[in-house]
Amino acid sequence: MPTVRGQHGAARDLLAEERATADTIYGIIVSSAVMASAHSTSILKLAVAVLVTLLIYWAAERFADVMGQRIVHSPELTAGQLRRHLGTGWELVSASFLPLGVLLGSGLLGADVDSAVVAALVSATALLFAAGWRVGQEAALSPSYRLLSALCSGAFGAAMIALKALLH
Numbered sequence: 001m002p003t004v005r006g007q008h009g010a011a012r013d014l015l016a017e018e019r020a021t022a023d024t025i026y027g028i029i030v031s032s033a034v035m036a037s038a039h040s041t042s043i044l045k046l047a048v049a050v051l052v053t054l055l056i057y058w059a060a061e062r063f064a065d066v067m068g069q070r071i072v073h074s075p076e077l078t079a080g081q082l083r084r085h086l087g088t089g090w091e092l093v094s095a096s097f098l099p100l101g102v103l104l105g106s107g108l109l110g111a112d113v114d115s116a117v118v119a120a121l122v123s124a125t126a127l128l129f130a131a132g133w134r135v136g137q138e139a140a141l142s143p144s145y146r147l148l149s150a151l152c153s154g155a156f157g158a159a160m161i162a163l164k165a166l167l168h
Contacts, residue, residue, distance in 0.1 A: 026092055027054060
């Protein structure tokens, strides 16, 4: 039988995995939204805009988390607690690396900005679909519900492709 300490550790690990998955999905959606809506004539400038936007989102999310911790637990956080808060949530930023790689790689292969963005959005949509499938699999959903989970997740990417088509 697991100890209380072991149960708390397992619960903390599951909560951290849940948060990382949510940050990953959110990071892909936010980076896709920036790529879909930005009016840039340069692939490099667009890539920088995506990264800067995600860093701002990450900083705002971390700030909000620290403020919430102060309300719930204590107005004063130790340096260790602050480091722990600032060391989490990076999935929000790192989730954009593959779509950004596709964006930059497409540009290096000669694609114009619009074509490179579409390629990056397609890769982001595939990542979202895969994330939805993985969540359904880990939740032990039936194959049909697993597919529904993947389709719902991928629909966010499809919406970003539609947004890109409508705006440009």
